[in-house]
Structures are given as C-alpha cells and as structure tokens.
Amino acid sequence: MRKNFMLSMVLVALMRTLHAAEEEHGFDAELQTPFHADSKGIRTATMQFSAPAAGPQKLRWQLELLPRHDDTVVRTWRGKQTLAGGKAAVTLRWRANVPAGVYRLRLRASLEGGGEIEQSWPVAVDQAAAPPAIAAGATPPYDIYLGNLHSQTNHSDGGGALDHCTGAQEPQSGAFGPSDAYAYAQQHGLDFLMTSEHNHMYDGSDGTNQQADADAARALFQDGLRQAASWRDGHSKFLALYGQEWGVINHGGHLNLLNADALLGWERNAQGDLLADQDTPKNDYNALYTLMRGRGWFGQFNHPQHDQFAINGKPLAWTGDGDVSMLLCEVMNSSAFSSKSDESETRHSNFEAACNSLLEAGYHLAFSSNQDNHCANWGAAYSNRTAVLLPRNTPLTPASLLEALQARRVYATMDKHAQLIFTANGHMMGERIQNRGKLTLQARYSSDSGRSIAAVSIFQGVPGRNGKVAALGSKLKRTLTPLPGEHFYYARVTQDDGKMLWSAPIWVTQSSP
Numbered sequence: 001m002r003k004n005f006m007l008s009m010v011l012v013a014l015m016r017t018l019h020a021a022e023e024e025h026g027f028d029a030e031l032q033t034p035f036h037a038d039s040k041g042i043r044t045a046t047m048q049f050s051a052p053a054a055g056p057q058k059l060r061w062q063l064e065l066l067p068r069h070d071d072t073v074v075r076t077w078r079g080k081q082t083l084a085g086g087k088a089a090v091t092l093r094w095r096a097n098v099p100a101g102v103y104r105l106r107l108r109a110s111l112e113g114g115g116e117i118e119q120s121w122p123v124a125v126d127q128a129a130a131p132p133a134i135a136a137g138a139t140p141p142y143d144i145y146l147g148n149l150h151s152q153t154n155h156s157d158g159g160g161a162l163d164h165c166t167g168a169q170e171p172q173s174g175a176f177g178p179s180d181a182y183a184y185a186q187q188h189g190l191d192f193l194m195t196s197e198h199n200h201m202y203d204g205s206d207g208t209n210q211q212a213d214a215d216a217a218r219a220l221f222q223d224g225l226r227q228a229a230s231w232r233d234g235h236s237k238f239l240a241l242y243g244q245e246w247g248v249i250n251h252g253g254h255l256n257l258l259n260a261d262a263l264l265g266w267e268r269n270a271q272g273d274l275l276a277d278q279d280t281p282k283n284d285y286n287a288l289y290t291l292m293r294g295r296g297w298f299g300q301f302n303h304p305q306h307d308q309f310a311i312n313g314k315p316l317a318w319t320g321d322g323d324v325s326m327l328l329c330e331v332m333n334s335s336a337f338s339s340k341s342d343e344s345e346t347r348h349s350n351f352e353a354a355c356n357s358l359l360e361a362g363y364h365l366a367f368s369s370n371q372d373n374h375c376a377n378w379g380a381a382y383s384n385r386t387a388v389l390l391p392r393n394t395p396l397t398p399a400s401l402l403e404a405l406q407a408r409r410v411y412a413t414m415d416k417h418a419q420l421i422f423t424a425n426g427h428m429m430g431e432r433i434q435n436r437g438k439l440t441l442q443a444r445y446s447s448d449s450g451r452s453i454a455a456v457s458i459f460q461g462v463p464g465r466n467g468k469v470a471a472l473g474s475k476l477k478r479t480l481t482p483l484p485g486e487h488f489y490y491a492r493v494t495q496d497d498g499k500m501l502w503s504a505p506i507w508v509t510q511s512s513p
Contacts, residue, residue, distance in 0.1 A: 065105060102454055159174025196256045208269075210270040262295075304354040328405065367410070410430065424508060484512045486507070488508070
C-alpha cells in the first residue's frame with residue numbers, strides 16, 4: 001500500500017508539472033530567414049516549432065512569399081510535421097524568380113488540438129539599398145531613451161547563468177536577481193529595464209505549491225519593488241523598474257503590469273491562503289482590465305497571438321477598461337531563451353499581425369520590442385529596443401516614463417542605432433487628433449551607424465472595425481483626405497540589413513468637409 005501511495009503521489013506531481021508547462025509555454029514557432037540571398041541567389045529559411053507536451057503532436061505549416069504591400073501570394077510551400085519530444089524543425093533552400101524588390105515571407109502554423117501562430121519577415125530580391133532617407137524638418141523636442149520592458153530574474157523563472165542557460169529556469173532557482181539585472185543592463189548601455197516576474201511563480205512553483213507561505217510570496221514581490229527603488233536611488237542615469245507578467249499562455253495570454261504595487265494572482269495553498277495580495281481570476285481579462293483601470297495600473301500585451309486574450313470566447317477582445325489600461329503591444333522579440341551576450345541572437349518572433357488585430361479591435365497601443373530575457377543577458381541578446389520619447393531635459397523617472405507611455409510616444413526598433421519619428425499634420429505619433437481636409441503623414445528615419453532604407457510602408461486601419469490593416473503607401477511622406485470617421489496610421493521602415501522599425505500609430509477623427 002505504501003509503495004502504491006507513493007507512486008500515486010509521484011504521478012500526481014508529474015501531471016501537475018506537465019500541466020504547468022503546458023500553461024506556461026504553449027505552442028511556439030520561429031521563422032529565420034536572411035534578408036539577402038547568397039552570391040548564387042539562394043537563401044535558406046528555417047522554421048522551428050515547439051510545444052510543451054512530449055508526446056507526438058501533429059502540426060500543419062504554410063510558408064508564403066508575398067509582395068510587401070498586399071496578400072497576393074507569389075509562392076507557397078506547405079507541410080505536415082509530427083513533433084517528437086515537443087520539437088520539430090524544417091529547412092528550405094529556395095531561389096526567388098520574381099522581379100526585384102522587398103517581399104515578405106509569412107509563416108502560418110497550427111497545432112492539432114489548438115494553437116495558431118503567424119510570423120512574417122522581409123526579404124530583399126536584388127534590392128539595391130536607397131541612400132539614407134531623412135525627411136526634412138526640425139528635430140522634435142524630445143530625448144530618446146532605449147530599454148527593455150520585459151524580462152525575468154530568479155524571482156520567477158529567469159536569472160540563469162549564461163554558461164549553462166538553455167531555457168526557463170525552475171522557479172526561483174536562477175543565479176541572479178533583480179539588482180543583478182539592473183547592473184547588467186546598465187553596463188550594456190540600456191537606459192531602463194523592467195524585470196517582469198510571472199505572477200504565479202511567487203510560490204516557487206510552475207504549478208500551485210500547496211505548502212507555500214502566502215506571506216513569503218507577498219514579501220518577495222515587495223522585495224522586488226524595494227530593489228528597483230534602491231537601485232534608482234543610487235543610479236540616477238538608469239531607470240530600474242519591477243513589475244509582473246500576469247496570466248498563462250495556454251488558453252490565456254501574458255501581459256505585463258507596468259506599475260502595479262500589489263501582487264495579483266489566483267492560486268491558494270492547502271490552508272486556502274491567497275498566494276498574492278489581490279485575487280484575480282485566472283484568464284478573466286475583462287475583470288483584470290476593470291481592476292487595472294480602477295487602480296490606475298497600466299499594461300503591455302506580451303507576444304500576442306490570435307487565439308489569446310479572449311473575453312466571452314472572443315480572442316483579442318476590446319473593452320473600454322482595457323483600452324484605457326493597455327498601452328503597448330510587443331511587435332517583435334528576440335528569443336526569450338537566448339544566452340548570447342553580444343547582440344548576435346538570430347531567433348526572433350514577430351507579432352505585428354496580432355498587434356494589428358488589437359488595433360482594429362479598438363485598442364490604442366504603441367508598438368514595443370523587448371527581449372523577454374530568461375538568461376542573465378538582460379538587453380544584450382540582440383540590438384532590439386523599446387524607444388521612449390521624453391520632452392527635452394526631462395529626468396527619466398518612473399513617472400516621466402509612464403507619462404510618455406500613456407502618450408504613446410514610443411517606437412519599436414530592431415536596431416538601437418536607428419530612429420523613427422512619425423507625424424500627422426505635425427502632430428506627434430501616439431496622439432489622437434481631430435482633422436478636417438487634407439492629412440499629411442510623414443516619417444523621419446535616421447541611423448547613427450550608416451544604415452539606409454530598403455523599404456518604407458505606411459499603414460492604415462479603422463479602430464473598432466475588426467478588419468484588416470492595409471498598406472497606404474511606400475514613401476516617407478503621404479498626403480491624403482481621409483473619409484469621415486475614425487482612422488489610425490503608422491509607419492514601418494525596413495533597413496538595408498533587414499532590421500525593422502515601427503512607429504506608434506496616430507489616431508485621426510476625420511470630420512466631414
């Protein structure tokens with residue numbers, strides 16, 4: 001009997017661990033493709049798929065070559081794979097027999113039993129780089145700060161030492177904590193870093209630790225806030241921030257709470273004690289948005305996918321409270337599990353399609369680009385950054401950063417040496433304006449490292465339409481007269497090395513003539 005009891009307990013623990021892994025990591029796919037072909041005109045595209053369950057799982061994938069500005073498919077590859085051990089990889093070598101220009105490679109993949117992913121990256125076909133293109137006009141009166149608003153330490157499943165870090169750490173087992181992360185990021189040239197710990201790991205578990213001390217879980221969160229405040233007091237040139245990543249991946253979605261002073265959660269120990277300060281029902285985004293608005297807390301959609309953030313069964317659903325509270329959408333990340341420290345990571349994820357769906361749903365979001373670091377290489381895996389614009393000579397503080405985020409004065413960049421400013425009739429990106437008559441949209445790009453523009457795209461959409469964002473033009477400046485009603489516009493620049501920058505949108509209410 002004793003052996004059978006012990007075996008049952010082991011099996012229960014194993015099932016809990018597997019269930020927790022499925023909740024936390026979910027289905028993932030990455031598309032790696034060079035921007036330029038080799039000397040023979042051939043390029044190699046690599047697709048990597050992963051899922052938390054170890055048993056055989058079937059997936060379908062479709063890779064398409066499309067023009068930059070529409071969905072006319074030029075070439076298609078399709079396949080079916082079985083994930084063995086939760087992983088699969090596909091490599092394609094191909095030659096583009098199409099007219100010169102910048103195209104898109106779009107990967108769509110679905111996992112049997114649930115999970116859909118879309119990735120899209122630019123590729124150049126015999127494309128000669130244009131000279132550096134900087135639109136004329138005065139430099140906006142802002143200072144630009146570059147940082148990372150999404151990372152983990154040993155307060156959850158991050159902080160892994162680089163010499164043996166290959167993925168997420170066992171909760172609270174990593175070598176390095178928040179203060180270590182701030183020191184590392186500052187040494188590597190970042191202006192700000194947020195360590196955003198998984199809200200359901202303060203019990204030291206991927207699942208629910210029935211023996212967890214609720215007071216200890218709450219105290220650990222407060223200790224993180226204290227470490228960030230202490231670092232700010234001693235380092236005026238760097239902004240240390242501490243937050244939490246709320247939710248689970250499977251049938252949910254992760255979002256960062258940027259300024260919450262309380263730990264949110266839904267887990268309880270064996271005594272029924274809440275392992276958090278504030279009870280928030282799991283996967284109830286409607287209730288979460290309402291709580292956030294009531295408390296003055298703000299958030300970021302982390303690596304969104306089309307089947308996440310559902311309300312009443314509708315993914316990417318809009319609410320008025322959510323619109324007030326959610327400020328940012330991650331449009332691009334480097335690999336969360338990279339151990340590189342020289343900005344050479346080649347694995348990246350693109351979430352522009354889901355961010356566009358959120359904009360079409362009615363959210364007012366600026367694009368961000370972070371690294372979701374789980375290894376101890378905060379901000380150093382790749383050259384991507386979230387760029388925040390503060391009025392000239394304004395000190396970088398939690399309050400001034402939050403004010404800029406609320407104003408959506410933000411752009412996302414894969415190149416920390418490049419800048420992108422977008423205006424409408426002189427109004428700064430992030431603004432909501434009333435307009436009558438003509439509207440002049442203008443993007444200003446510059447590079448401190450000698451890069452140039454390979455392609456420009458200005459996009460337009462309609463908030464609340466729940467339709468598709470469409471390309472409006474391919475020049476830095478465009479003048480038009482919008483139809484009466486609501487619109488949003490944003491710019492995306494692709495450099496001659498394939499790295500991209502995304503401006504924040506501008507929202508325009510067009511009056512009748």
